[in-house]
Amino acid sequence: MSTWFAFYGRVSTEDQQDPEASRQWQRTRARALTDSHGEIVADFFDIGRSRSLPWKRRPEATRLLEALKDPQRGFDAVVIGEPQRAFYGNQYGLTFPVFEHYGVELWVPEVGGPIDPNSEAHDLIMSVFGGMSKGERNRIKIRVRSAMGSQAQIEGRYLGGRPPYGYRLADAGPHPNPGKAADGKRLHTLEPDPETAPVVQRIFAEYLAGAGIYAIAEGLTRDGILCPSAYDPARNPHRSGIAWSKSAIRTILGNPRYTGFQVWNKQHKHEALIDVEDVALGHETRMRWNDPNEWIWSDDLAHSPLIDREDFNQAAARQVSAEATVKLRKPHRSKNAYALKGLVYCASCERRMQGQYNHGRAYYRCRYTMEYAVANKLDHPRNVYFREVDILPDLDGWLASLFTDDRIHDTVTRLAAAADDDTGRGTEHLRAAQATIRDCQRKLTRYRQALDEGSDPGVIGRWIADVEAQQVQAEAVLRRTTPRRAKITPDYVEQLFIACRSAARSLHRAAPERKAPVYRALGLKVTYQKETHTAEVQVDPDPSSVGILSCPRGDLNPHAH
Template sequence: MSTTADTPPGTPRWRTRLHAGSEQRPTPTAPLRFAFCGRVSTEDNQDPAASRAWQLNRATALIAPHGGQVTAEYFDIGHSRALPWKRRPQSAALLAALASPNRPFDAVVVGEPQRAFYGNQFGNTFPLFTHYNVPLWVPEVGGPIDPDNEAHDMIMSVFGGVSKGERNRIRIRVRSAMAAQTQLEGRFLGGRPPYGYMIIDLGPHPNPAKAADGKRLHGLAPNPATAVIVQRIFSEFLAGKGFFAIAETLTADGIDCPSAHDPARNRHRSGIAWSKGAVRTILTNPRYTGHQVWNKQRKDETLLDIEDVTLGYTTTLRWNAQAQWIVSDRIVHPPLVDDETFAQAQDIINSRTRTATAHGVKRTSNVYHLRGTFICSACGRKMQGNWSHGEAYYRCRFPAEYALANRIQHPRNIYLREKDILGPLDHWLARMFAPHRLDDTIELLAATPDIAPASGHSLRAEEARNTITDCDTKLATYRAALEAGADPALVTQWITQNQATRTRAEADLRTAQLARSTQLTRDDIAALAHAHSDLVMVLAEAEPADRAALYQRLGLILTYDSGKQKVLVEMNLNQHFSGTRGLTVGVRGGT
C-alpha cells in the first residue's frame, strides 16, 4: 500500500492508514435544535406576547442561516432581570435541562443578552453551558460564544454591566421624578388616602400619552364623615388626653375606627375598636397639614443568602427616617389642622418617646413549632409567638380598648410556654397513629359527622403538582451545581430540604386526589390516616422547621384556657376533617 504524496517521510504506517481512511467520508448533518431563552419583566409595563415575538425573531434570524430551528422555549414572564437564573422558573428549568442527556435541544439561543444576563450573571451561568458542552448563541456575537475567546467573554460582561446600569438609571430617574412631583407640584402619587380624606378626580393626566389612554389625575379632599374625627383627635390630645384615653372615648361613642370605616382596604385588620396605634398614626401624619408627603418607606435589596451571593437579592420594605421624607413646598390639599397645631402635637409626642430600635429592622430567626395553631379561649384570636429567655412562648395581648369595646374580661397578656405542650402533644399523636391504634383512629375520623366538602381540591392538587415539579427542577439544578464544583455540604443541605418539601407535596397530592365532591369514604379516610402515620413517627427526630411543617400538615388547632391552664387539642387532618376532637392536657404557665 503506497502512501499519499504529501505524507512526510518516516510517518508511521498506522497514522497514514488513519489519515487515508478518514478521507471522503461525509456524514449527513441534521438540523441543529435550539432552545430559545427570553424574559419580559412585567405584564403591566410590557406586552409579554409582543416582547416574546421580537426576541424570538432576533434569535430565529441568527440561527436560520445555519440551518437551526427552535424546538424548545424557556420564556420568563414577570421576573426581574436582577434575579439570577436559578430563581427564574423557566431559566431554572433550562439549567436543569442542560444536565439531561435527553434534552430536546443541542444549543441555546437568546434574543437579547441584556434581558438574559444582569451584572455578573453570565460569569456564574456560562460555565454550566461549557460543562455540558451546550453552545450558547447570541446575536451580538454573531453565533455561539467561544469559551476560550477573551473578546467574547468581555462583550458578554459588558452587556451584563449595561443591563445593570440601565436598571439603576431607570430606578434613579423614576425616584427623582417622583420626588420632584411631590416637592414642587405636590402631586398625589397613589396609595390609600389617609383617614379623614378621600380621593377626588382632578381632570386628565398631565402626560398627554397617559391622558390619551384615559388616565386621570387624582388628589385628596376632606371626607365629611371622618375629617371632623381627625380634628377631634388633635384637639383632645392637645387638651391633655393620651392615646388610650382618646381611643377609649372614640370607641365608647360608637365611632368606627379606620379599618372598620374602610374594610376593603384593611382586610388584614379586625376593625373591632380604636387602638392606641391608630390614634398615634393620625397624630404623626403631616399630610393633615395640607402638604403632600412621599418616601416614608423604601425598598432595600438584601442578599438572599450571605453564604451564596449567586442566589441574588431579595426586596425588603423598610421605614425611612423623617429627615428623608419628601414634603411638598406648598399646601396642595385642604388641611385638617394648621401647622402650629401639628407642631405642638409632635413636641408632646417627642417628649414622651423613648429610644428604641428602628421600626422594621428586627427579623426573627427563631423557630416556633406550633406557629398559627394556638387560639385564646377568652377572645377567640390566634396567639402570637414570643421568644423570651431563650424559649418559645405564645402570647395573647388583648389591648384594653378592645376589651372595653367588646365587654370581654381578658387579661392584658396571656402566656403559654411551648415546651410544656410539645411533650403531651407528641405523646397523644403517637398513640393516635400507632399501628395497633390506627384502626380505632380511622373509625373515630369516619364517625365524625362534619366532613368538609371537596371544594378547592382541584386547586390544591394543582398546587401540589407544581410544587413537585418545582422540587424536581431544583433537584436537577442542585445536582448540576454539585457536578460543577459547588460546596458538597451546602448542596447536600439544599437537597435534603428539597426532598422534605417534595414528600409533603406528594402527601398533599394524594390527599387531594382522594377527596370527593360530597363526603370521604372510610377507605379514603384510611388512606389519609396511613399517609400521615409515617409523618407522625418521625416527629421526634425531625428538624425544627420540618417538625413545624408536620404539625401544620396535621391541621392542629390548640385552644388555650388560661383560667384552667388547659389546652384543648383538635385535629383537622389536612383540613378535610372538621372538629375531630382529641384531648385536653394540663400545662404550666400563667397569665
C-alpha cells in the first residue's frame, strides 16, 4: 500500500542559502527516503525563520500542526529532509508527541524510515540532532562575531547598516572575498554628506558651548533644517518628521563614529524567555546596549571625521553628568492594564498618546512638547492628557446602543455591506496581504544579500525582525480572508449580534485587559481634542474576522460555559 507524505523543511538568513535551492536539496533528500514507499503530496517550507523558533511560531510548521488535526488532511506521514533544520534543542521532544497523538508517522533519513515512538535509540538520535543544531547555531554566531570584530578593529571596515546622519555611503573598491567580488559585490565606506555634516558639527559646537538638548532642537527647527526622518523619509515612513526631537539630538551626540573611527559592538542580541512559566514558547530577541568599555574601536581612522575625539568625550561626559542629575529611571514593562492601549491619538499632532498610571487610574498623555521642538509653530497644547474612566462609560454605552432593537437592523446592514466581498473590500484585503507578503520576501532576499556582503548582523537582524512581523500579520490576514466560508449577509450578521447582544451590554463590567482585544477587533480609534475636551471615536472592523463560533462542549457539557 502506497503512503502519501507531506514534506517539511526550513531555511533562514543564518543559513545564507538561496531559499529555492535549499528547498530543492532538502526535498531531494526526503524523496530518496520515500520514493520506494509512496509520494510527497504536500509541502510545508518555512523561509526566513530561525531554527531557534518553536514550531508554533513558524508559519508553515504551524500550518502543518493544524493539518495533523484534520482527518481529511490528505497525507499519512511527514518526511523531513534534514532534522537539524527542523528541530533545535529540545523541540523534538515537544513536537513528536503531537504526531504520535494524531497517528501520523515522522520519517527522517538518519533513522532510515519512520521514527518508532517506543525506541529509545530513535529518541536518543533525534535528541542528539537537536543538540547538534543548537551547537551549530552557536558556532556560527561566534565565528561571525569574531570575524566582524577583527574587521572593524584591524581593517576599520564599514560593516553595513544605515549610514549615520551626516554621512553617506561611498564606494571602497571590490570585495576582498574573490567569490563575492566575482559576483560584483563591493565594499563601502562613509563620507561626509555636504548637506547634513555641517548640522552635526553645529550640534556638537552648541552643546559644548553650554546649550541644552531641547534648545538645540528648537534652533534647528526654527532655522528650517530638516530632522533625520524628514531628510530621509523613505527609510522613516513610520515617523512624521515634523520637527527635531530630543532623542535625535541625544543619539547624534552619543555616536562615536563622528570621530572618524569605526566603532562596533555597541549593542548585542539578548534572547529572553517569552514566558518563564512556559519555556516551550521559546525566546524573543531584544537588542541591549553594551558597556562603552566593550565597544570595539578601529585602530586607525576609517573615514573622514566630523569632530575630534576629545570633543566627543567632552560631550559624552556632559551627557552622563546630566543624566545623573536628572536620575533617569530605567525603562520597564508596565504591569498595568489599559483598555485603549495603542488606540488613542492626539488631534493636534496625530500621534499615539501614551498610557500612564496616576493615583491608581489609567491616563493617556501626549508628550509631544516634551520631546519635540515647537519652533515650527505647530499649534499644540503643552499638556494633553485625559482619564480613561472619563471615556469608557460613554464608549461602552455607544457600542451597546448599536445592537438595541431599534438600531440593530441599520448596524448589521452597514456591517454586511462592509464585509461583502462583492463590494471589493474583501478582495482589497486579500490583494493587500498578498502584496505585503511579496514585498516582505523581496526585502528578506535583500537583507540576506547584505549579510553576504558583510553587513552588521545586529542591524540586519532588527530589519529582518520588523519584516517578519509584517509578514506574519499579512499571512494571518491571508488565512482569514481566503477562502471565505460563507457570504456575509444582513441575516447572517444579525444572527451573530443577536447571539452576542448580552456580551455588548455587559462590556462596561469587563476588566480593562478583557476589553482591549474587543476594541482592537472592532478597529477602534479614539482621537482626543484638548481644546473642546471631546473624543471622536471610529470603528472599522476587519470584515475577514466576522464569523459565528460555536462552543463544541455546549450540547454535551451544559455545565461548561
